Amino acid sequence: MNGLPLKRLVRRLLLLTVVMFAFGFALVPIYDVMCRAFGINGKTGGQYEGSQVSDPTRTVRVQFMSTNASDMVWDFYSTADQIEVNPGAVNQMVFVAHNPTDKPMSAQAIPSITPAEAAAYFHKTECFCFTQQVLQPGERIEMPVRFIVDRDLPGSVRHLTLAYTLFDITARHPPVAQVATEGVQRAR
């Protein structure tokens, strides 16, 4: 008696189903954008290209944490626990990683900032987290991170923490394959 013919109605409902399935996947990029925009989860952005003028009147304390994800056996630590920085200035901290096993391994470090609302004001100009690390048995490397704390960092934030979690990704990115291209990797 009413409305659309059955076939057309069913086709529309099926279309809605497909759209919602796609929407589920669209939530992935949407989530990433939201995280960046609102600093959800302390996610930091990629490499920062800009530069800023240092503000000597203000200092912010930056603490460093290094954690191994489960099953990760490397030694992984920062060379200092914390530093005082001026917003706008470029700072550097060196992290150390050591592979104590007798096998080559690859690793990926994932950064995060606390408090999360400061994440959008923390810029990394260089970071070992932008690439993966491959260490030969017993090898030890120093890995720098260079960063700028934005001058617009809200005044309420006087203290922030940069935490890295180191994941063993040997299974996903076998180091053998990378040994062949090692020269290239190091040159980069």
Added chain:
Amino acid sequence: MSAVIDDDHSHGDDHAHGPAKGLMRWVLTTNHKDIGTMYLWFSFIMFLLGGSFAMVIRAELFQPGLQIVEPAFFNQMTTMHGLIMVFGAVMPAFVGLANWMIPLMIGAPDMALPRMNNFSFWLLPAAFLLLVSTLFSPGGGPNFGWTFYAPLSTTYAPASVTFFIFAIHLMGISSIMGAINVIATILNLRAPGMTLMKMPLFVWTWLITAFLLIAVMPVLAGVVTMMLMDIHFGTSFFSAAGGGDPVLFQHVFWFFGHPEVYIMILPAFGAVSSIIPAFSRKPLFGYTSMVYATGAIAFLSFIVWAHHMFVVGIPVVGELFFMYATMLIAVPTGVKVFNWVSTMWEGALTFETPMLFAIAFVILFTIGGFSGLMLAIAPADFQYHDTYFVVAHFHYVLVPGAIFGIFASAYYWLPKWTGHMYDETLGKLHFWLSFVGMNLAFFPMHFVGLAGMPRRIPDYNLQFADFNMVSSIGAFMFGATQIFFLFIVIKTIRGGVPAPAKPWDGAEGLEWSVPSPAPYHTFQTPPEVK
């Protein structure tokens, strides 16, 4: 429309006078009453299976310490209990009620898509066989909770997780087809004169539920597909090591999960809205506001999901937004409760079994709503989250909400289905045993939860011992009572006082205009609706 009627005739001729004989009747049936019956029986079997898993949980928690099962098996029990009750018991029960009652309520000869109806039912036994069989696989079945958070369900999952994912896909396809069928039936097959605003509320709430299903079941399918890809194809949706984020899982899951809890309650709202007027001998108070309140609840259910995730570290504005949006849901829900109470107000009430379940529904569901409001207070939820308080909350909305709604419907329509009156004394006994058992089981969980007892753990601190023992006794009582319900239903099917076409003098609706038991084919010519 004409296509549907043709379809019905083309294969309706050979058994126009009644069902085919033997097993093949059930395998091949496209009759909405047969399929409704199968859904209801399937749901009841799953209810007993999921219930027996709950008995294992309560037996282990009867006393502190580890006595009966290994912790690893305990985790499989909590997971399977939740999955089976949600997807196997509650959802199929409502689809069964929809199959039986929606055509009868709107004066349609059958569902709009009878063959798809058959297929969507038969997917379910396959899905649950697959799911339950994982319990016997090496490494055990799913053990990560019914919410299957990554990375528990990806990196750390037992090997059987792939079967779990496939089972969820099958259930999802079944639900979506069921929902499409419901929408097509309601929009296309109403009898002349049955305008949208004349439809019984059960039809309205199911229409809205069906849209919720089509909106969120595909998202659930998406999230398990992402898990599948993370596990087998090397993607990193939920793996931080590869640039993904486990918190993303929770967002996608709860985008499905919160509307899902309303999928489990809206049809019960609808059924109760028929039953309370029938036994109050008054029309439903505020029909129009009921329809709009249901719509408002459905809309709001899409913007509150993060109230399940207050503690994952969302920004303060986010916490506030989700807190207030969640509290807003209490407004349309309150409208409904107000209308049910007003319907009873100054009515000529009688207390047959369906009415007892319906009244308990209103009171106890409201208690669950209040504990929900407490949980919605973001700063307080930091204390309550993942404790037994949450378990108390959702059992108060689901057991006396969804399950009592289903019991009330079953007693209300059993005379129509079987042609016999159920035994009123036994029905009342079933009600009181369920009522007492359920409150004994779940009320103390509020207390242990507020005192900090974590959920999903097989052991607990000594201080919680007494309340847990009470909970377990109540749970055993509730569980055993449902075997009694099975007995009552079988007894009613096999005999009893013959039911008239309209056994409840205050009842309204087209379903009471056909004889009891309802003939195999009804409304072949549409009824006239004034």
